[in-house]
Amino acid sequence: MKHLIQFEFICLKPVPLYAYLCQYFTLRTEFDISFGIVKDDKQLTHYIIEACALQTELESLADEIAANFLLSVWLVDTEIKRIHNKQFPPEDALKSLSTAPLSSAPLFFCQHCQPIFGDNQSQQFGELNLLCAHCHGETKLTAVQQGLTANDIRAMVDTLLIQGELPLLSEKLIISIDEPLKNSTSESLSEHLTLRPHILMCNPNTLNAQFLVNDYQVLALSSIEKPILTLVSCDKQTESENCSHAIRYDVQFAYNRLLQVICERLRQKGINWVYISPTVDKKRLQAKHAEVNKPLRLARVNHQWIEIQQTTEAISIDILQPCLHDHAVFNDGNKQFTATDQSNSQDHLKTIFLSHSIYSEEDLAANAEQITTNLSENDQHLGYRSLLAGLANRPDKPKNAAVLYFSQQHKSQIFTLDGQSKAECFFEFAAIPENGYEICHQILSSKQAPLLNKFKQQFPQSYLRLLDLKLPQQNANLSGLLPMAAIIIGCPINENSPHSVTQQLLDGIISLAQCYQGSNAPRIDFQLVKGEAVRSLNWCKTLGTLMSFRIAGEQDKAKLAYGFFDSFADYLSNWLAHLDQNIGINQLVLAGSEFSYPPLVRQIQLRLANNFTLVVDSQMDLDGANIAVGGLLLPIRRRGSAV
Incomplete structure (x- = not known):
């Protein structure tokens, strides 16, 4: 039967x-x-x-x-x-099918060919040109990879083990046994280093021994997309490991045939991981149409994976909300994201075409003034646009909703929609001075001056580090506040690292919060202040509270770091409860690249998920294409490039 x-x-x-x-x-x-x-x-x-x-x-x-x-x-x-x-x-x-039928599996290698060319026990180990009837990975090799033999790859690995460094021009990266130093003499080392140490795992079986990692992270790293995840070491590694000074790493598994073979040979030699750094290709950086497809970087938000920023050059998505504009752009100073309405008026689902391009050096030089103007105009509507994008797949008109837009590169905001769909900015993060002298001057001009003076006497090295701090220009966000908090807590930095002190401090406080095993923590004050048009944060008060705990003898850095995120989520919960009483909040959208910070996401979910419906649209990213889509839905007249 x-x-x-x-x-x-x-x-x-x-x-x-x-x-x-x-x-x-x-x-x-x-x-x-x-x-x-x-x-x-x-x-x-x-x-x-x-x-x-x-x-x-x-x-x-x-x-x-x-x-x-x-x-x-x-x-x-x-x-x-x-x-x-x-x-x-x-x-x-x-x-x-939304696209033409495929002639082969869209993979560089698959479960049929990988055990043959990628397993050292196979007689054909290292044969990159191995034919595969399923994925046809042999047709997806670069010209350089096609010419490599198993002996060539063995010699490459030997060079890496002897010299400690191996340039791979076909991959546009350098493999290193040890982390590149700040004063590296390698001319090919990128001036545009990744945000933190980037690791390629050679022995995935050691992942759990080296990092704080859970099942869904292991599955994601092993998936066909081979994404980059940021993991925390939390001092679990032994003294013999080669990156004991760092705390937070970008981790990835081998994503093509050549790297798969190199990793297997290194695993045989007892190497668990290696560092990878991008190389500079000045012709590519200056090209009018720079390469835009980048490795997939993911964050875990509301119990699902979402792109931090769109990485594919062009995609189409469907939304339910009617578009008010045909075309909208958003740029962050390095990339421009474009959304175009391609639907017919009769369509139930609106088809949106999303694309993005990287500004070349030539573009930045020729259009610096216009790009700066666009950035300024962007900041006026980012929270509102991200709110509309988050609700783009709701069948009814967006109303009774709010957004937490927390961005690393832009001004963080809380926007609301009332029962009549009227938008209002409830909160906007205060701008923070860009250098330590101005930061300390502003604290000394506030009620926190006595605390700073006591902190200076008790922790002179931390005070000097605070004076030397240099923040990015766009710092009206948590990412501007966290490095200062990290200095006060006492997060260590590595002076020889090629990665910026600011980034090390930011990663340090996030890592410490993730490592904390307790459930109770000090309550840090996040005081709202009323400005002329919108509420903001008294960040001097926040830092003063941290100083008071250090002065009082609190030595548990992880406890203070955890307390920072837990207290911020608690204050958010109180603010949103107040808004809920006034306008009613049925949906709370989470958007912005700061939601890639695990302790922030965790505490917000713990504090808010029981009282609000959390919304994240996985079709879009956290901070890029979603803002462009929001521009299509923005119910205001166009002005320059703001919409």
């Missing part, structure tokens, strides 16, 4: 591999089989295969599907069930 079975894979975003596999399995002639790809009202993508066959045949098919549908970071659920009638006739299957 034949049975009709449906296999379903539910994803936050489209997964090209799954679309290919749907086509691949429906080519099987021994089954009555078809497929469909649909989106539901939550904009989740469903990949569905329907097969009618005998039970033994279906069991075999189920095993094959399980083996071939490799884990995607966007996969949220799977389901197998018996159905009575097919939903997708074979002749209609291709109509559900």
Whole structure:
């Protein structure tokens, strides 16, 4: 007796591999089989295969599907069930594809070829040109990679072990055994270093021994997307490890055939990880159309993965809200994000085309004034735009909602919509001086002056570090406040690191908060002050509270760091409870790149999730394309490039 079975894979975003596999399995002639790809009202993508066959045949098919549908970071659920009638006739299957059918799996390597070229026990270990009938990874090698033999790669690894450094021009990166120093003589080392040490894992089995990591992070790193996740070491490593001075790392697994082989050879030599740094390609940086596809960086927000900033050059998404403009842009000084309405007026779903481009050095020089003007105009509406983007897939008109827009590069805001959809900025983060002398002068001009004087006497080195601090120009946000808090807490820095002191301090306080194992912490004061038009934060009071705990003898840095984030979330909860009483908040949107800070996300979820519906649209990112989409929905007249 034949049975009709449906296999379903539910994803936050489209997964090209799954679309290919749907086509691949429906080519099987021994089954009555078809497929469909649909989106539901939550904009989740469903990949569905329907097969009618005998039970033994279906069991075999189920095993094959399980083996071939490799884990995607966007996969949220799977389901197998018996159905009575097919939903997708074979002749209609291709109509559900949003792109042209794929001829091979969109992977550089897969489970079929990796054990052959990437396992040191295989006779064909190191053969990058190995033919694979499934992913055809041999066709996706660069010209340099195609010419490499197993002996060449062995020699490359030997060079790395002897010299401590290996430039890989085809990968536009340098592999190092030890972290590059501040005064590295390597001419090819990028002037634009990553935010923190970037690690390529050679032995994934040691991940748990080296970092604070949970199951969903391990699965994400192992997924077909090979994303970059920021993990904390929390001093778990032994003294023999090669990066004991650092705390927070960008971690990634091998993402192409060459790196897979190099990592396997290094694993044989007892190397658990290596550092990777980008190389400078001045011609590429000066090109009019600079390369825009970047490694996928993810944050865990509201119990799901989301891009921190859009990395693919161009994508299409669907939204429910009607667009008020045809075109909107957002730039952050380095990239420009563009959203274009491509839908017809009769469409139920509005199709939005999203793209982004990186400003070349030539663009920055020629258009510096216009880019600065756009940045200034952007800041007027960022919270409002992110709120509208977060509600873009709500069926009714956006109202009774608020957004926490916390950004690393822009002014952080809390915006609200009342029952009549009227927007108002409730809170805007206060601007912080860019250098330590002005910061200390402002504290000395406040009621916190006695605390700063006592702190100076008791902790002179920390005071001098505070005087020497230099913050980025855009610091009206937590990312401007956290380095100062880190100095007061006593976070260490590595003077020889090529990464900025500000970034080390920022990572230090975040890492300490993640390492804290307790549940109670000091209450840090986040006092609201009323400005001429909007409420802001008395950051001098916040720093004064931290100083008072240090002066009183609190030596647990992790406890103070945790207390900073926990107290901030507690104050947010009180502010939002007040807003809820006044306007009613049915939905709370989380947006902005500071939601990549795990202790901030964790404490906000703990404090707010029980009282508010938290909203994050996984179709978009945290701080980039979502702002451009919000510009399409902004109910104000265009002004320059602000909308």
